[in-house]
Amino acid sequence: xxxxxxxxxxxxxxxxxxxxxxxxxxxxxxxxxxxxxxxxxxxxxxxxxxxxxxxxxxxxxxxxxxxxxxxxxxxxxxxxxxxxxxxxxxxxxxxxxxxxxxxxxxxxxxxxxxxxxxxxxxxxxxxxxxxxxxxxxxxxxxxxxxxxxxxxxxxxxxxxxxxxxxxxxxxxxxxxxxxxxxxxxxxxxxxxxxxxxxxxxxxxxxxxxxxxxxxxxxxxxxxxxxxxxxxxxxxxxxxxxxxxxxxxxxxxxxxxxx
Amino acid sequence: xxxxxxxxxxxxxxxxxxxxxxxxxxxxxxxxxxxxxxxxxxxxxxxxxxxxxxxxxxxxxxxxxxxxxxxxxxxxxxxxxxxxxxxxxxxxxxxxxxxxxxxxxxxxxxxxxxxxxxxxxxxxxxxxxxxxxxxxxxxxxxxxxxxxxxxxxxxxxxxxxxxxxxxxxxxxxxxxxxxxxxxxxxxxxxxxxxxxxxxxxxxxxxxxxxxxxxxxxxxxxxxxxxxxxxxxxxxxxxxxxxxxxxxxxxxxxxxxxxxxxxxxxxxxxxxxxxxxxxxxxxxxxxxxxxxxxxxxxxxxxxxxxxxxxxxxxxxxxxxxxxxxxxxxxxxxxxxxxxxxxxxxxxxxxxxxxxxxxxxxxxxxxxxxxxxxxxxxxxxxxxxxxxx
Numbered sequence: 183x184x185x186x187x188x189x190x191x192x193x194x195x196x197x198x199x200x201x202x203x204x205x206x207x208x209x210x211x212x213x214x215x216x217x218x219x220x221x222x223x224x225x226x227x228x229x230x231x232x233x234x235x236x237x238x239x240x241x242x243x244x245x246x247x248x249x250x251x252x253x254x255x256x257x258x259x260x261x262x263x264x265x266x267x268x269x270x271x272x273x274x275x276x277x278x279x280x281x282x283x284x285x286x287x288x289x290x291x292x293x294x295x296x297x298x299x300x301x302x303x304x305x306x307x308x309x310x311x312x313x314x315x316x317x318x319x320x321x322x323x324x325x326x327x328x329x330x331x332x333x334x335x336x337x338x339x340x341x342x343x344x345x346x347x348x349x350x351x352x353x354x355x356x357x358x359x360x361x362x363x364x365x366x367x368x369x370x371x372x373x374x375x376x377x378x379x380x381x382x383x384x385x386x387x388x389x390x391x392x393x394x395x396x397x398x399x400x401x402x403x404x405x406x407x408x409x410x411x412x413x414x415x416x417x418x419x420x421x422x423x424x425x426x427x428x429x430x431x432x433x434x435x436x437x438x439x440x
Numbered sequence: 441x442x443x444x445x446x447x448x449x450x451x452x453x454x455x456x457x458x459x460x461x462x463x464x465x466x467x468x469x470x471x472x473x474x475x476x477x478x479x480x481x482x483x484x485x486x487x488x489x490x491x492x493x494x495x496x497x498x499x500x501x502x503x504x505x506x507x508x509x510x511x512x513x514x515x516x517x518x519x520x521x522x523x524x525x526x527x528x529x530x531x532x533x534x535x536x537x538x539x540x541x542x543x544x545x546x547x548x549x550x551x552x553x554x555x556x557x558x559x560x561x562x563x564x565x566x567x568x569x570x571x572x573x574x575x576x577x578x579x580x581x582x583x584x585x586x587x588x589x590x591x592x593x594x595x596x597x598x599x600x601x602x603x604x605x606x607x608x609x610x611x612x613x614x615x616x617x618x619x620x621x622x623x624x625x626x627x628x629x630x631x632x633x634x635x636x637x638x639x640x641x642x643x644x645x646x647x648x649x650x651x652x653x654x655x656x657x658x659x660x661x662x663x664x665x666x667x668x669x670x671x672x673x674x675x676x677x678x679x680x681x682x683x684x685x686x687x688x689x690x691x692x693x694x695x696x697x698x699x700x701x702x703x704x705x706x707x708x709x710x711x712x713x714x715x716x717x718x719x720x721x722x723x724x725x726x727x728x729x730x731x732x733x734x735x736x737x738x739x740x741x742x743x744x745x746x747x748x749x750x751x752x753x754x755x756x757x758x759x760x761x762x763x764x765x766x767x768x769x770x771x772x773x774x775x776x777x778x779x780x781x782x783x784x785x786x787x788x789x790x791x792x793x794x795x796x797x798x799x800x801x802x803x804x805x806x807x808x809x810x811x812x813x814x815x816x817x818x819x820x821x822x823x824x825x826x827x
Contacts (some may be wrong), residue, residue: 216454253447260451371459374491374504374514377451 185241186290187228187263188300188312189221191254195305199407206402207275208306217254220301222369223362227331228299229262230367234333240264242295246285246390248272259380260372266385269393275307278398283315288393290320296336298359302327310361317359325352326361443743445509452510456517459490464521471524471649472794480649481561481604483525488558492518493532496684497540501548502556508684508746512691516739519695520702523798524649526695527805528562530688531600535563538609538681539628542669547628551607560606565685566596566655567611567678573597574811576611577621577675581657583612585664590627592635592660598805602638602653606631610657611674618672626674628666635660646797684749685806686759690742690766693802694735697770700795701731704777704785711781718780727780731773738766757819764812767802774799 193199193213202209217225225243232239243258244267245251255266269285271277277285290298298317303310310326317324323338329349330341336356341349343363372380415431417424432439445453463483471480487493495511497503504510511533519526536552543551554560572579581594592612602608608629615623629636639654669677705728708719718724745758774796778785785792803809 253450256447257451371455371490372451373489374452374455374495374506374510375499375502376491377448377455378504378506379499381448 183231183235183239183297184293184295185228185231185239186293186295186298187221187224187241187243187258188286188298188316189225189243189245189254189258190218190301190304190306191215191245191247191251192218192304192306201405201407206405208405215250215253217257218301218304218306220303220305220362220364221254222301223364223366224299224301225258225261225263226367226369227328227360227362228297229370231297231333232262242267242293244269244286244289246271246282247274252385255385256377256380257372259383259385260377261370262376263383265383268385268387269390270387271390274390276398278400279307279309279311280315280399281396283312283319284395285390285393286312286316287319288395289388290316295320296356296358297333297338298322298357300359300361302361302363313359313361320357320359323354323356323358324360325354325358327363328360329363329365331360331362331366445513448506449510449513452506453513453517455490456492456514457520459487460518460521464518464525468522468524468649469791469794471522472646472798474648477604477649477651480524483522484528484561485558487518487525487529488556491556492529493558494536494552494556495533497536497552497556501536501540501552503536503540503552508687508749509743511684512687512742512746515688515691516695516698519692520699522649523692523696523795524647526692527647527689528601528650530685530692531565532562533688534681534685535565535607535609537684538565538626538677539563539668541681542626542677543628544665546665547668551628554606561604562601562606564599564601564605564608564655566599566602566608568596568598570595570597574808576678577624579611579613579624581610581612582616583614583625583627586661588664589661590664590666592627592629592657592662594657595639596655596657598642598652599655600650600652602655603641603651608636608655609668610655611678612657614674615672621675623672624674625671626668626677627662628668629657629660629662633660633662645800646794647801682806683756683759686763686812687742687745687749689802689806690738690745690759690763693767693770693799694738694742696795696799696802697731697735697738697766697773700770700774700777700792700799701728701735703791703795704780707784707790708780724780727776731769731776734765734769735773738762738769741765757816760807760812760815760819763807764803764809764816767799768809770799771803 197213200209228241241263242265243255243263245255246269259266300313325340327343328340329343332339339353467479491504494503495506499505515526515530532555536555539551555563567576569579583590583592610627610629614625635658637656639656642652708724711718741762745755745762748755778792778796781792784790
């Protein structure tokens with residue numbers, strides 16, 4: 183069985199973000215990058231499939247981006263991936279989800295992957311579209327926002343998280359693309375020996391121009407930080423009095439109390 | 441020149457940081473208060489499972505072969521969360537390293553994988569004695585060959601991890617008549633060997649979670665082949681291996697210093713007195729500037745010493761400079777951090793008093809600052825007189 187795991191490197195979300203000079207993305211200078219959290223769930227699930235089925239499973243870890251994304255691929259290899267694919271692109275943020283999915287599809291099309299894992303979304307752009315579009319382009323079944331995953335033969339059973347606290351159980355056959363949500367699993371830490379041994383694993387790099395297909399369908403017009411709204415209201419003083427004032431505020435300014 | 445870490449080193453650093461934040465930091469204050477050794481040992485086992493006990497150990501013995509730079513980075517990250525855990529990890533690595541460098545193939549295969557895998561929670565480095573601290577050559581513990589057994593007698597002091605160590609590296613005098621320091625040998629004594637008694641626990645100022653005990657050797661019989669390295673060559677082993685240990689302790693101090701300053705600086709940014717954040721006062725700004733500058737210098741000294749070790753270059757002087765500077769800078773940083781937080785800094789409600797207690801010993805153990813200065817001066821004078 184051949185598995186593809188698509189991962190993205192994103193800034194540490196505790197960073198201070200600034201809009202770049204073009205005004206359409208954040209300034210990447212001075213940011214610390216890490217593996218997209220949702221992609222860790224994807225990697226972990228792929229490695230669990232390999233543990234379930236044994237060494238007949240081959241896991242490819244793919245990432246699109248500048249040289250720094252090699253670190254994310256190597257983490258994937260250290261967690262249990264077998265080979266890495268680095269699609270070199272110094273400005274991946276200029277591509278919309280449709281184009282990113284098209285690049286991955288162009289790479290994956292003739293590789294006979296059975297199963298593609300990726301995160302539900304990236305922590306920076308958060309479009310949650312790449313997995314779905316990729317499935318469509320490859321003609322694979324697709325399930326998003328997984329919180330449980332089970333594989334029996336070529337039958338996949340998953341639990342999908344829906345809005346309003348609802349879940350759905352889906353069953354479908356391979357090949358498939360699935361996107362992973364928090365709660366699916368607890369990603370393992372890569373062990374130090376495996377980090378060092380991952381150096382020996384195959385890691386191929388290709389220029390993104392090898393896979394370039396259609397043009398963007400959507401372009402970012404402008405990126406900006408939301409304007410600061412007024413400060414919150416802090417009520418201080420005697421508890422009884424504060425409670426009365428709170429009820430007053432809720433009646434006056436909200437629909438909570440009428 | 442390239443000051444950038446390799447991708448593997450960065451991954452080891454981030455793994456250590458993520459593990460420390462998730463698993464060590466939440467329990468560090470409780471472990472400092474004592475009483476939950478199970479949680480402490482459980483964390484050691486998890487760290488072993490991730491490969492942190494044998495960073496420089498070869499793959500065939502279960503190590504990571506990650507190098508001294510990665511070792512330094514890992515210890516710093518662990519110490520940012522829990523100094524007691526960090527010192528235990530550092531000493532375990534030191535013990536593995538001693539066995540790997542001078543042990544026989546059987547000794548290496550018997551002990552190193554057990555420390556690396558966590559089968560042993562720890563290994564102990566039993567050099568210091570009540571009357572032999574900075575001057576280990578003055579030790580009195582003796583080893584006498586009786587038939588095909590060595591018989592050890594004496595008392596060791598301040599032995600890290602003694603109650604839960606699986607093996608002890610014990611230094612003892614094997615030739616009383618030899619010139620000072622030339623008649624000491626090194627032995628591997630498994631825990632539970634009759635005659636090896638783990639004595640009273642030291643009541644310490646800090647690093648409470650890491651046990652420090654007396655170890656008493658009373659007619660302790662071990663087999664003839666338990667000798668580690670060459671007969672009467674033991675002190676050279678201790679001196680040589682402590683060089684790497686110094687990088688470990690310097691890195692530990694750096695981690696505690698950074699933790700203290702990060703905490704205090706965040707606090708100061710929110711603390712308002714005289715109608716302004718106290719970070720607007722120059723007095724606070726200078727504490728922040730001085731401490732971070734010194735800690736950054738410490739980091740670079742540590743990286744240099746570790747880098748030289750990896751390249752096979754002499755690093756005795758660099759390791760001593762790094763330990764001296766990093767531990768003293770970290771002590772100053774913890775003092776400033778506590779001061780920045782005022783009364784809260786002195787309270788156990790904040791972690792700063794723990795950092796200040798934990799960091800104090802770093803300029804004492806594995807070679808005091810005074811001994812480091814002696815080494816540095818000796819190395820410099822040696823170079824000058826050669827020139």
